[in-house]
Amino acid sequence: MNRDLTKLIDAGESGTVEFKESFGREAIETIAAFANGDGGFLCVGIDDKGRVKGVVATEEVVKNWLNQLKMATEPSLFPRYRIVDQDERRVVVFIVQEYPFKPVACKGRYFRRHGASNHFLTSDEIVDLKLHSMNASFDSFSVNGGVGALNSIAVETFARDIEKSGRYKPSSDISNDFEKLGFTMDGKLTRAAELLFGNHRTAIHLGRFKSRHTIVDDLVVRAPLTLAVDEAMEFMKKNMRLGYEFTGELKRKEVWQYPLPVLRELLLNAIIHKDYRDPTDVIIKMFDKHVEFVNPGELFGKLKLEALYTDFYRASHRNKLLAEAFYLTGEVEKYGTGFIRIRNFLKDDYSDTVLVLDSDSGVFRVSVGKNVGCTAPETAPESTRDRIVLLLRKNPRFTKQDLMDNLQKASGTIKEHIRILKKEGRIKRVGPDKGGHWEVIEG
Numbered sequence: 494m495n496r497d498l499t500k501l502i503d504a505g506e507s508g509t510v511e512f513k514e515s516f517g518r519e520a521i522e523t524i525a526a527f528a529n530g531d532g533g534f535l536c537v538g539i540d541d542k543g544r545v546k547g548v549v550a551t552e553e554v555v556k557n558w559l560n561q562l563k564m565a566t567e568p569s570l571f572p573r574y575r576i577v578d579q580d581e582r583r584v585v586v587f588i589v590q591e592y593p594f595k596p597v598a599c600k601g602r603y604f605r606r607h608g609a610s611n612h613f614l615t616s617d618e619i620v621d622l623k624l625h626s627m628n629a630s631f632d633s634f635s636v637n638g639g640v641g642a643l644n645s646i647a648v649e650t651f652a653r654d655i656e657k658s659g660r661y662k663p664s665s666d667i668s669n670d671f672e673k674l675g676f677t678m679d680g681k682l683t684r685a686a687e688l689l690f691g692n693h694r695t696a697i698h699l700g701r702f703k704s705r706h707t708i709v710d711d712l713v714v715r716a717p718l719t720l721a722v723d724e725a726m727e728f729m730k731k732n733m734r735l736g737y738e739f740t741g742e743l744k745r746k747e748v749w750q751y752p753l754p755v756l757r758e759l760l761l762n763a764i765i766h767k768d769y770r771d772p773t774d775v776i777i778k779m780f781d782k783h784v785e786f787v788n789p790g791e792l793f794g795k796l797k798l799e800a801l802y803t804d805f806y807r808a809s810h811r812n813k814l815l816a817e818a819f820y821l822t823g824e825v826e827k828y829g830t831g832f833i834r835i836r837n838f839l840k841d842d843y844s845d846t847v848l849v850l851d852s853d854s855g856v857f858r859v860s861v862g863k864n865v866g867c868t869a870p871e872t873a874p875e876s877t878r879d880r881i882v883l884l885l886r887k888n889p890r891f892t893k894q895d896l897m898d899n900l901q902k903a904s905g906t907i908k909e910h911i912r913i914l915k916k917e918g919r920i921k922r923v924g925p926d927k928g929g930h931w932e933v934i935e936g
Contacts, residue, residue: 495577498584501534502543504904506609506927507894509533514540515548516558516585519611521565525599526611527589528570529622533606535572538584541927547582555585567598595622609892609927617770625794631769632685632812635678640668642682643690647717651690651822654719658823674821675814684769685814690717697725697764698774701732703781713774718764718815722757722824725777729756732779751784751861752843755835759859761824762831763788765815766857783862792852797899799880801832801850853887877902878910882919882933889930 501510509531511523516537527533538548555574563569573588596603596619603614605622614622624630640648648667655661663670671677676686687693694715701710712728714721734750763775768790776787792798794809808831810816819825826834832850839846839861849860877900884891884899891899896907914920923932 495579498536498577498579498586501536501586502539502545505543505893506541507892508606508608508898509894511535511609512539512541512543513537514546516561520558521562522599522604522611524562524570524572524587524589525566525597526604526606528566528592528597529595529603529605529614530591532589532591535587535589536584537587538579538582545580545582545584548585550576550583550585552576558585565600568592568594570597593626595626608888608890608895617768620770621793630811630813632683632688632814633675633678634684635681636684636687638682638687638691639680640671640677640682640686643686644692644717644720647690647719651719651818654822654824658821660821660823674817676818683814685812685818688717688769688815689719689818693717695767695769695772696774697721697760697777699725699728699777699779701779719818719822721764722760725760726753726757729777729779729784733784751846752838755838755843755861756784757824758831758835759786759861761819762786762859763857765819765825766790766793766811768811768855771855780862783860786859788857788859789855791855791857798850798852799884799899802836804833806832877906878914878919881907881910881914885920885931886933889932891931 502512504510506512509527510533511527513520513523513535514537520535520537523533523535527535538546538550540546555576559571559574563571570589570592572590575586575588577584577586596605596614603619604611605614605618606612620631652663652667652670656663661670661674668677668680671686672680676683676689682691688695697714699712699714700708702708710728710732712725714724714728716724729751730749730753736748736750738746738748760777763777763786767775767788771789773789775789776785778785778787790811792809793811796806796809800806816825825831832848835848839848845863846861847863851858880900881896884896888895893904893907893911896902896911897904900907902910911920915922919934921932921934923930
């Protein structure tokens with residue numbers, strides 16, 4: 494018995510493991526999906542229950558399979574393979590590596606793993622994969638116009654701020670600086686330069702509400718992003734309470750209804766990570782007891798929503814040049830630490846203020862305040878079982894492997910928590926292991 498194969502079988506099908514009784518179209522699609530993701534293992538000769546059925550497979554047969562794979566994929570894939578004897582039956586294991594230049598097509602279509610199944614890529618996902626594999630981002634593409642078409646006040650403000658921060662020393666030639674920083678390419682503006690310093694035709698839409706349907710003040714900011722941040726902050730300051738705290742010193746201390754550094758960090762996060770292919774504005778809604786930031790574009794890359802509640806997450810940047818620009822001005826202290834700073838600030842100085850994150854239906858939503866309309870487990874999951882319930886509520890078709898990947902827990906740990914949750918009556922399984930789903934029992 495092969496121990497490595499036994500481990501794969503015991504782990505079950507997941508985002509990186511698939512069982513097939515025979516080699517055919519679906520097996521080829523799975524190999525292409527693995528190549529477009531993190532890689533994986535395709536085991537031919539095993540049914541979807543993990544039972545070894547065996548397959549007739551000689552070296553000549555497997556070479557024929559590889560030729561079918563070569564003809565069906567573009568760029569052509571050539572994964573490694575092993576022919577293994579398991580329980581007196583033959584199994585072929587294809588070891589698929591993540592392909593460096595994505596996406597890989599399978600007969601003109603594109604697939605990627607989602608849980609334990611293959612899914613078609615949308616046109617936006619195809620573009621994102623291409624950009625990611627080129628180490629590029631949407632804001633790096635050229636647009637019409639040169640440096641002379643930019644807002645001179647925005648450019649001067651940027652030059653002053655980067656010199657003050659000390660993170661970049663500007664020269665006397667702004668055109669040369671822009672070329673070095675990637676804001677121009679061969680004299681042509683990039684989308685980032687247009688957003689930061691030009692007329693970009695996108696906006697930040699802010700509103701002050703007394704209820705969900707009653708607005709008392711609003712503002713649409715269409716300025717270059719280097720100027721838009723301060724303009725948006727002024728609107729938020731105008732529309733929230735300001736108190737004073739007397740500490741015994743001569744100068745009184747201002748106490749804002751919401752901490753200004755937190756609001757500024759959330760605003761910067763919204764404009765840096767917005768999906769600018771979407772014409773929808775960044776929307777900020779201010780209510781009596783909370784503020785909502787709604788940003789077109791779900792979480793980018795491999796970043797998981799639950800990870801943002803921890804101190805251990807690796808940020809992915811949809812717009813690398815925008816992130817670099819605000820880092821150089823000192824607006825962004827350090828890449829990938831924004832939500833850590835926000836949570837620490839709230840914990841130290843605004844302990845009664847709650848932060849709630851959500852990413853769904855093409856938007857990323859953040860709420861901060863004292864009445865954000867959700868329960869405590871969604872705000873800050875307190876235990877592994879609470880977090881499992883939250884994940885299954887958001888995606889009832891999550892597999893054990895999906896839970897392991899999201900929570901960074903071992904298979905046995907997840908299995909034990911699921912057993913307890915089922916015993917407590919908090920979740921139940923509906924349908925078979927493959928093709929079924931989880932049901933979260935409310936109340």
